[in-house]
Amino acid sequence: MHFHVLTLFPEMIDSGCDHSILKRAIAKDMIQVNAIDIREFSQDKHKKVDDYTYGGGAGMLMQAQPVFDAWKSIAGDDETKKPRTIYVTPQGQTFTQKLAKEFAKEEDLVILCGHYEGIDERVLDEIVTDRVSIGDYVLTGGELPALVMIDAISRLVPGVLGSEESAQAESFENDLLEYPQYSRPEVWHDKAVPEVLLSGDHKKIEAWRREEAKKRTEKWRPDLYKLYIERELTAKRLSKHKKDNAYMIDALLTGRAKLVFAWGEAAIAVSEGGTMVLLCCDNAAEGTELLAHLENDPEVILHNCEELNPILDEKYGFRVGDECFQSVYTQHTALPIAHKDIRPYPIDQIDYAVANYGGEDHRSYLLERMQSGEFFAAYEDGEIAGFCGVHGGGSLGMLYVDPKYRRSSIGSSLASYLVNWSLERGGVPYAHIRLSNIASLKMQEKMGLYVAKKHVFWTYK
DSSP states (O other), rough: EEEEEEOOOOOHHHHHSHHHHHHHHTTTTTOOEEEEEGGGOSTTOOOHHHHHHHTSSSSEEEOHHHHHHHHHHHSSSSSOOEEEEEEEEEEEOOOOOHHHHHHTTOSSSEEEBBBBBOOOOHHHHHSEEEESSSSOOOBBBEEEHHHHEEEEHHSSSTSSSSHHHHHTTTTTTOOOOOOOOOOOEEEETTEEEEEGGGGHHHHHHHHHHHHHHHHHHHHHHHHHHHHHHHHHHHHHHHGGGGGHHHHHHHHHHSSSSEEEEEEETEEEEETTTTEEEEESSSSHHHHHHTTTTTSSSSEEEEESSGGHHHHHHHOOOOOOEEEEEEEOOOOOOOOOOOOOOOEEEEGGGGGHHHTTTGGGHHHHHHHHHHHOOOEEEEETEEEEEEEEEETSSSEEEEEOOOGGGSSSHHHHHHHHHHEEEHTTTTTEEEEEEEEHHHHHHHHHHHHEEESSSOOOOEEOO
């Protein structure tokens, strides 16, 4: 991942990135941080970049020309490939862990640091895609917030922390703060490490950690705890018809989607990036009511109410792209896996996945799935024998087995691996299978997944 920081003080950025995890990530070429001095693009012989504001007022304003030219040195002349550009300002949306996860998916990220009274609005309108604040207070410049964001985003880039679980278990995942942690000695200042952490029983440890996370969230961040409880209660109500509502239940329990509105067994939620809406209901009237609470403009609406399709088409311009069976694993016990060598898919082998799953049109999607840590490979004799993954919406699939390894345990092992992976994260394992793919449906039924009565509909604008 490449960070490009437009700044008047590049030495602040360089110094801030020359320590700890950021320094190691840069040394290993996992991230690149390029600090661009805006002054170098000034057309003034004294490298002046500021001037008085029209209309009067205290302070100076950064001029449009040097900022724009500095940005163009990164963006180039191709208007269709405008890089995502963050302007650091107290007037922006608050920087959160969810926003960090969204930014971490970018290959190039430009961060613009202001000074004085800010920057000429005309250049901001032309180049900025996101206005972001790290809090409701004013600093002397954007460099410190830029470093905060670089640190938070870099931690989510695969390989930077050395363990994907380190990032997944931190505060704000699923609207909960992180559980308390302990190290040696076992007793310090007459305070002992909780016995459960010394038990070696991983299930009990996991349960204890989750309860402690809930307790401290309720105590220190009641606003987050309220969101968590609303999602949990909604998921519980929807579980009366678990097979039909699996995609929504899983999205709520794992934090993949934010609950917008719910009543009874009907609900609407929006994915982290806001591009996908999930909706479950029994009839078109309920669906119409749910959609009235929608504020954003999504690209995809996923739902399980067939009679809602004409309304989505006529009123919102969404048409059915895929109609699928939904298979659901309703148990809580892990499935046996015959083939043991399954690992996160190596990004440097992406060409193999592209060649065997959708071709070049799917390259960027496959890369995003690999970077998310939700794409896996099975190995046989040191080579990739097949792969599987979790789609961005949460459904399990993307299963492929190399022809020379078919009719073995690899296909079922990969599918079982995904089920267990989902269970470990507190989700509901489910898959969406096109109506024509009967072979996949039979394999999943054989594994113990149940097919829902309702079909699910992927609708697109």
